[in-house]
Amino acid sequence: MPGTRTAPTVDGTPPYQNASFTFIDHTEDVRSISLQFPPGTTAAQIDSVGTALQARSNASLFKIEVKQIYGSTPDVGNALAEVHISVYDNVVVLFKDQLNHSQDLFVPAPTTALQPDDSDTPIGSALTAIILAVTAGMEQGTTDDWQAVSARFTERREKNQRTYI
């Protein structure tokens, strides 16, 4: 049994959107600032913010990222304290298309149906539904034959706080 999803349905009308404005300064430092907008804010209105910010900044605004956010309140009660509890323990799935582009997909805190507790390797067939959903979304235009190539389990290498004795 997996954890419980609380993210709203992605249906084209997000509860809010997030705009991230990324600047580079003359010393090559890069910084992004973010603003949250209501769903009705138009692209032109967000673009105007970028224009106004650039007019008052010595740095160069070189990237604006606008995301539709389908968010809810995070609650650990919706997650399970099972074998692979950490979101940093994950199964990494490598996808490639016919032009040899590649992308990694991470499945965080995998269930034991995907990553058994007595094995170092994930069960490939448990990934089929995920792979089909991903490839159906990615196969657009000329990059139209994505395949899952491999999957591997990687664990967090965590250093916890030391105790002095």
Add this chain to the structure above:
Amino acid sequence: MAASLWSSQKEGARALVRDMLASGQEMSVEDVVNALKMTGVTAKNALKAIYAAQQSENITLNGDYDTGSLRRGGV
């Protein structure tokens, strides 16, 4: 840039899944995949065709893609 072989097969494979399942009929995923493989589609792409048919042809999956079955017209 030339389209992939799968791109040229995709629509036909999806239509074949639709045509294999008359209304109310049920077939195992394995049988549908094998039928598609006979047309030159790989096993992985056969599953993609099944997924596409699920999205657009009122075909539902009972169980999982390993051992489950497909039915047209609801569970």
